[in-house]
Amino acid sequence: MAKLFLTRSFAVLALLVLVLQALDLLGESDKILAHPGNGQAQILQYISLRAPGIIQRFLPFSVLLGTLIAFMQLNQNSEVIAMKAAGLSAHQVLAPFMVASLFVAVVAFVFNERIVSRASATLSKWEAVEFGPIPDARGGVTNVWVRDGDDLIHADIANGRGAGTRLTNVSVYDRSGGVLKSLVEADSAKPMAGGWELDNTRVFDVAAGTRKALGTVRVAQGVRPDQFTLSSVDPLGLSYTELGTAIDDLDIAGRPTASLKANLLHKISGPLSTVLMPLLAAVAAFGLARSGKLFVRAVIGMALGFAYFVADNFGLAMGNLGAYPPLLAAWGPFVLFLALGEAVLIRTEE
Structure with a gap:
């Protein structure tokens, strides 16, 4: 089951990245090629710098869609019914997906720290010089x-x-x-x-x-x-430790840091959102496939997942504006939808 979940999720991710990178490149290629001397090598360089950011943003979406596909397949083949008939509870059926999604969250956090932050910082510097020679700032x-x-x-x-x-x-x-x-x-x-x-x-x-x-x-x-x-701190272009150091320096200088603290906490809650996806999509795993409501259940699971992403972006935006405290902005949507997913699962299946 974990293998089924991972293969479906990463297949959806690969498709999304391919399509979105192509669309993004259509809008940016003219700007890249407008600088004298730029050619195919710079186009490939842009793809290498932009693709990590797309992967980071759409990995939770891919996990949601991959989970729905896996659950629908298991339901149609009556495998969920067989597991429940063998005495497994709904939470036990979900356990392999939750463990696998936790593994994905750890990989996503390391990927964001080691690759996405560096690629985003380099891309920002490159865009600042209108895709000319990138200044050697060496972390500055x-x-x-x-x-x-x-x-x-x-x-x-x-x-x-x-x-x-x-x-x-x-x-x-x-x-x-x-x-x-x-x-x-x-x-x-x-x-x-x-x-x-x-x-x-x-x-x-x-x-x-x-x-x-x-x-x-x-x-x-x-x-x-x-x-x-510290005139302009880009949370996306800094790793967790680098952003924490910048926040400490700003605190010493007496400058506001609430929005940066929200982004710091979101560097943990963001990857952990993959753990929520199996729980929110679980509604598609249960119920009888022959009842004709499998598609409706899949739509409900998708709606719950996308509602979380809307709430998460809204919370982070409110944190950046200073309307929400950092802890609420970063973790509020996660805790809310964790409770909501558990309530739906317990009420309908347990």
């Missing part, structure tokens, strides 16, 4: 903007944490009353007491129209390193 953030009073500071890449933060290709737009006075450019920058130390600095005076080299200068007093490294 790219294209960072920070405001210092009227001045604007831009860095191509920000790496490190705290005093170890390093900026690459820095531009400081010195403004007064919204009018640009000078542009300061530097190859790199590091935090020092009283601001940031810029190396190999060049200054362009807008009024005079002249450029000169200044060597090492200090600017941006009062700008903290976390304003660069």
Whole structure:
């Protein structure tokens, strides 16, 4: 039964990924090929970066549909009736599916941590440069903007944490009353007491129209390193431990983290949603196939599964908006539909 469940689920997943990746590529291929020099190699690179995200998003859907297909097959062949006649309860009939789905959840969590987060982070950086050469950020953030009073500071890449933060290709737009006075450019920058130390600095005076080299200068007093490294935290592009570290840094800096905490908890509740699918689809496993209501039961199971996905996305959206506390946003739909699935199963079969 576990083998039947796994083969049907992964077959549905393969079909969904094939179709959805093809549709996604139709919409993105023109943007990829628009950059000079891009060709088939970049198309294949995009597929390798996009496919993990599609797998992550639609794995629970695939488990739901695979479970329904397996249950309908068992029901049509009267195998469920045979098992119940042998003395097995509804929960015992579901046990192989639940154990197999727990295995799928563990695999999904590891897959998300090791592959999806890295692929998503790389794809975001690639999209930020409009599918040009990907900047070598080495785990840092790219294209960072920070405001210092009227001045604007831009860095191509920000790496490190705290005093170890390093900026690459820095531009400081010195403004007064919204009018640009000078542009300061530097190859790199590091935090020092009283601001940031810029190396190999060049200054362009807008009024005079002249450029000169200044060597090492200090600017941006009062700008903290976390304003660069934590200016934009993408939960999907970070692993569980990396996101937890970013949340700790933001807490120390006194910045709001409720939405990120909801995403952190969802990195566990999301893969575990596969364990719910056999329970929600169990309504299709029982009842007499000859009664003519097997299709209706399958529709009910599908409706319960899709209702969970709607509630899960709604809860996470409310968590991102700050309307729900993180624990409720991440785990509320899971607990609610676990209780609902158990209630349906006990009332109808136990």
